[in-house]
Amino acid sequence: MNPFNLSVSELALKANNIRQDIIQMLLEAKSGHSAGPLGMADIFSALYFSVLQHEPSDPTWSGRDRLVLSCGHICPVLYASLAEAGYFPKDELQTLRKLGTRLHGHPHNLALPGLETSSGPLAQGTSQAVGMALALSMNHARQRVYLVMSDGEQDEGQTWEAVMFAGSRKLHNITAIIDRNNIQIDGYTEDIMPLEDLVAKYKAFNWHVLEIDGHNMQAIIDACNEAKTIFERPTVIIAHTIPGRGVDFMEGDYKWHGGAVGTGVPNKEQATEALHELRTLRGQIRGEHE
Amino acid sequence: MLKLNSKIGQEDIEQEPTRSGYGEGVVELGQENQNVVVLTADLRDSTKVGEFAKMFPERFVECGVAEQNMMGIAAGLALAGKVSFVSSYATFSPGRSWDQLRVSVCYSQANVKVIGCHTGVSVGPDGATHQALEDIAITRVLPNLTVVVPCDSVQAKQATLAIGRLKGPAYLRLTREATPVMTTQETSYELGKAQIFREGTDVVIIGSGPVLYNGILAALELEKQGISVMVVNNHTIKPIDTETIINAAKKCGAVVTLEEHQVMGGAGSAVCEVLAKNFPVPVEMVGVQDHFGESGEPEELIEKFGMGKERIIQAIKKVLSRKGR
Numbered sequence: 001m002n003p004f005n006l007s008v009s010e011l012a013l014k015a016n017n018i019r020q021d022i023i024q025m026l027l028e029a030k031s032g033h034s035a036g037p038l039g040m041a042d043i044f045s046a047l048y049f050s051v052l053q054h055e056p057s058d059p060t061w062s063g064r065d066r067l068v069l070s071c072g073h074i075c076p077v078l079y080a081s082l083a084e085a086g087y088f089p090k091d092e093l094q095t096l097r098k099l100g101t102r103l104h105g106h107p108h109n110l111a112l113p114g115l116e117t118s119s120g121p122l123a124q125g126t127s128q129a130v131g132m133a134l135a136l137s138m139n140h141a142r143q144r145v146y147l148v149m150s151d152g153e154q155d156e157g158q159t160w161e162a163v164m165f166a167g168s169r170k171l172h173n174i175t176a177i178i179d180r181n182n183i184q185i186d187g188y189t190e191d192i193m194p195l196e197d198l199v200a201k202y203k204a205f206n207w208h209v210l211e212i213d214g215h216n217m218q219a220i221i222d223a224c225n226e227a228k229t230i231f232e233r234p235t236v237i238i239a240h241t242i243p244g245r246g247v248d249f250m251e252g253d254y255k256w257h258g259g260a261v262g263t264g265v266p267n268k269e270q271a272t273e274a275l276h277e278l279r280t281l282r283g284q285i286r287g288e289h290e
Numbered sequence: 291m292l293k294l295n296s297k298i299g300q301e302d303i304e305q306e307p308t309r310s311g312y313g314e315g316v317v318e319l320g321q322e323n324q325n326v327v328v329l330t331a332d333l334r335d336s337t338k339v340g341e342f343a344k345m346f347p348e349r350f351v352e353c354g355v356a357e358q359n360m361m362g363i364a365a366g367l368a369l370a371g372k373v374s375f376v377s378s379y380a381t382f383s384p385g386r387s388w389d390q391l392r393v394s395v396c397y398s399q400a401n402v403k404v405i406g407c408h409t410g411v412s413v414g415p416d417g418a419t420h421q422a423l424e425d426i427a428i429t430r431v432l433p434n435l436t437v438v439v440p441c442d443s444v445q446a447k448q449a450t451l452a453i454g455r456l457k458g459p460a461y462l463r464l465t466r467e468a469t470p471v472m473t474t475q476e477t478s479y480e481l482g483k484a485q486i487f488r489e490g491t492d493v494v495i496i497g498s499g500p501v502l503y504n505g506i507l508a509a510l511e512l513e514k515q516g517i518s519v520m521v522v523n524n525h526t527i528k529p530i531d532t533e534t535i536i537n538a539a540k541k542c543g544a545v546v547t548l549e550e551h552q553v554m555g556g557a558g559s560a561v562c563e564v565l566a567k568n569f570p571v572p573v574e575m576v577g578v579q580d581h582f583g584e585s586g587e588p589e590e591l592i593e594k595f596g597m598g599k600e601r602i603i604q605a606i607k608k609v610l611s612r613k614g615r
Contacts, residue, residue, distance in 0.1 A: 066370075068366075108397065108398075109369070109398045110398065110399060116369065117365075117366075117369065117394070117398060118393055118394070118397045118398045119393075120393060121389050121390075121393050123358075123362075124362050124365075124389075124390055124393055124394045126362070127358070127359045127360075127361070127362020127363050127365070127366065127390070127394070128362050128363070128365050128366035128369065128394055129366060130359075130362070130363050130366060131362060131363035131364060131365060131366020131367040131368075131369070131370070131374075132366040132367070132369060132370045133366075134351065134363065134366070134367060135366065135367045135370030135371060135372050136370060138327075138348065138349070138372075139370075139371075157358070158358045158359055158362065158390075161354075161356035161358060161359035162359045162362065162363070164354070164356075165353060165354070165356070165359060165363065
């Protein structure tokens with residue numbers, strides 16, 4: 001049972017809060033990645049506030065589901081979600097990437113409560129999620145492993161080694177979610193290293209494959225529920241997302257992926273504009289300071 | 291006084307590969323701790339984990355030929371409470387899987403034990419691709435990782451048990467060929483504590499792995515010429531036993547390091563780091579001198595790449611001449 005169990009409309013508001021946290025963190029940090037975290041805010045809201053069994057006051061509770069973020073570079077969305085859920089004080093979000101912080105540029109499992117793994121080098125999380133799922137199944141435990149991958153990291157050979165293993169062992173306690181936002185650092189995925197037909201590839205590796213709109217809360221929840229009913233295969237949810245979602249000038253542009261220091265994060269004016277857009281729900285309501 | 295095999299230096303000394311000691315040790319650990327799991331990448335029998343697989347099939351994970359994924363799965367298992375033993379050839383693991391060892395295992399302090407078999411030129415006919423000569427260098431540079439190089443099969447079993455009971459990442463370096471069993475069941479063993487195999491006063495050989503036997507043979511021969519050679523078995527490269535190394539250097543005033551590994555970055559380098567900082571003395575380094583291996587019989591390759599008894603004697607005489615200056 002999720003400790004928050006928010007409704008779909010409450011999850012949308014929570015996602016909006018997470019997006020505002022992300023903009024403020026990146027403005028303060030002056031480096032990092034913008035598009036991926038914003039694009040995954042709806043999914044992370046759904047996971048932490050509806051789907052996952054977890055207990056923020058007891059991060060290592062043995063009954064928890066495991067959330068493994070394999071694409072560590074989108075960690076601002078993970079940090080913001082953990083803070084919103086109460087794993088650590090929200091003020092600490094402003095320390096992202098600064099000396100002495102627990103919020104490293106890429107996640108370190110021993111630094112901060114709620115982090116299951118260290119990640120950064122792509123595809124490593126996938127193998128670790130498979131190992132955790134294997135351990136849970138050896139122990140006849142009922143918890144699930146939720147694995148978040150980027151689409152760019154499907155380029156890595158290790159991803160497919162792990163996918164092949166999980167399919168062969170019928171590890172049905174894995175729910176993988178691919179952030180299919182079609183961008184990577186150097187450009188659009190289909191220009192850099194085409195991934196399609198991704199559905200057919202996962203099916204060929206004996207996975208149950210779902211495709212959803214990654215900004216549709218009900219669809220996210222339904223897909224996670226469906227995954228729990230599949231017993232002969234691991235499930236992958238290919239979530240079609242808009243990179244930079246929620247901030248008009250970032251949406252769909254790979255230049256906001258981020259990578260090199262100082263690129264792909266908003267400056268003061270851009271952050272102000274982005275926060276205004278988020279707080280007013282794109283001009284539908286008036287901002288609190290207007 | 292350390293109890294060693296009384297047949298050291300004799301033709302009929304027992305010979306066994308270090309990997310066999312690992313195979314026995316991991317079975318014992320499996321009996322002792324039901325969280326112990328063993329993974330391999332299509333090398334079950336040559337890494338000697340067939341017995342474990344037979345006894346504990348539900349705790350044996352065959353990964354196929356995929357070392358990077360194997361290291362990651364091992365980390366995931368460990369982060370969920372298991373003690374993972376990753377068994378492969380060192381050229382592949384930690385060779386191919388170094389990035390996964392670095393981040394998924396060492397940075398995260400996952401309780402994973404990496405077992406690198408088939409190290410050194412003594413792998414023999416398989417040739418350079420399968421002869422790991424860099425594994426000590428690439429492992430000892432990683433924070434949180436214990437690095438162990440047992441000298442024989444008995445010690446390999448003791449070391450397996452020791453790292454299995456240790457909480458945290460470890461690397462165990464093993465070999466393919468049967469080599470002299472220098473220690474006995476009664477030889478006490480402690481991780482991080484180098485062993486004095488032989489006392490001496492003129493020069494000390496500080497060596498790691500089965501090739502140390504050639505160092506003992508050199509010491510026995512030089513004794514006839516009136517040269518007193520101390521022999522230290524430096525089986526734990528990290529954390530290194532600084533005290534024993536410094537004391538040996540103080541006593542003898544000259545050091546020869548010995549390993550079946552590149553001299554750059556290996557066990558000898560680790561010894562030199564200790565000496566340079568604490569008690570600099572002349573050092574000669576015996577090992578592979580910036581070359582790849584090649585095919586051949588193990589003993590031929592040991593000679594060709596300069597780790598045989600005669601080459602060690604030359605190194606000792608050279609370091610003694612430098613000491614005299």
